Amino acid sequence: GESVGLHLPTLSVQEGDNSIINCAYSNSASDYFIWYKQESGKGPQFIIDIRSNMDKRQGQRVTVLLNKTVKHLSLQIAATQPGDSAVYFCAEAYGSSNTGKLIFGQGTTLQVKP
Amino acid sequence: KAGVTQTPRYLIKTRGQQVTLSCSPISGHRSVSWYQQTPGQGLQFLFEYFSETQRNKGNFPGRFSGRQFSNSRSEMNVSTLELGDSALYLCASSLYGQNYNEQFFGPGTRLTVL
Numbered sequence: 005g006e007s008v009g010l011h012l013p014t015l016s017v018q019e020g021d022n023s024i025i026n027c028a029y030s031n032s033a034s035d036y037f038i039w040y041k042q043e044s045g046k047g048p049q050f051i052i053d054i055r056s057n058m059d060k061r062q063g064q065r066v067t068v069l070l071n072k073t074v075k076h077l078s079l080q081i082a083a084t085q086p087g088d089s090a091v092y093f094c095a096e097a098y099g100s101s102n103t104g105k106l107i108f109g110q111g112t113t114l115q116v117k118p
Numbered sequence: 119k120a121g122v123t124q125t126p127r128y129l130i131k132t133r134g135q136q137v138t139l140s141c142s143p144i145s146g147h148r149s150v151s152w153y154q155q156t157p158g159q160g161l162q163f164l165f166e167y168f169s170e171t172q173r174n175k176g177n178f179p180g181r182f183s184g185r186q187f188s189n190s191r192s193e194m195n196v197s198t199l200e201l202g203d204s205a206l207y208l209c210a211s212s213l214y215g216q217n218y219n220e221q222f223f224g225p226g227t228r229l230t231v232l
Contacts, residue, residue, distance in 0.1 A: 047223030
């Protein structure tokens with residue numbers, strides 16, 4: 005079945021450096037992708053999303069890139085801070101436009117070293 | 119605006135018992151989705167409710183069921199609990215559950231089955 009996967013289980017970066025978290029998806033028909041951040045003891049928190057008619061979207065210190073040709077998604081975090089330490093998940097919206105179903109990747113743990 | 123609330127936050131049950139978890143969505147949100155999160159399987163979609171109707175269902179056995187009330191509050195029930203049902207159960211709400219509708223997650227209910 006379809007799945008969304010992340011390339012690396014753990015990413016360790018120095019405070020102030022940029023972080024790049026990658027994700028591969030398999031459903032070429034998916035048209036909406038989301039990145040979530042999950043801190044210990046909390047539910048996932050929305051970071052940024054992108055629709056398939058875009059290849060780049062920027063937020064505050066975060067950028068999501070979408071490459072539909074190779075079905076690849078990435079999250080870039082600029083000037084990574086200790087508060088960015090968390091597990092990051094990519095997710096794709098599955099099926100028709102009237103659905104709340106999301107397919108999540110396995111997650112990448114981001115560790116920020118001070 | 120209050121966020122998504124889930125009760126109880128922690129629960130310990132024994133095999134064979136049943137359990138009911140509750141989710142109160144953000145005021146005005148009509149779609150509620152449930153997810154199971156485990157270290158091995160990650161975040162997996164259970165089902166979605168919209169206007170008291172199950173609109174989407176994941177690949178879980180019939181022991182997992184849910185319902186939604188007229189005020190959009192939702193409950194999920196797991197009968198004949200198994201050890202493998204130990205997980206963090208997350209609920210997410212969105213306005214209409216459509217693509218591009220941001221989903222807001224609650225903190226989850228941590229279920230331990232002994």
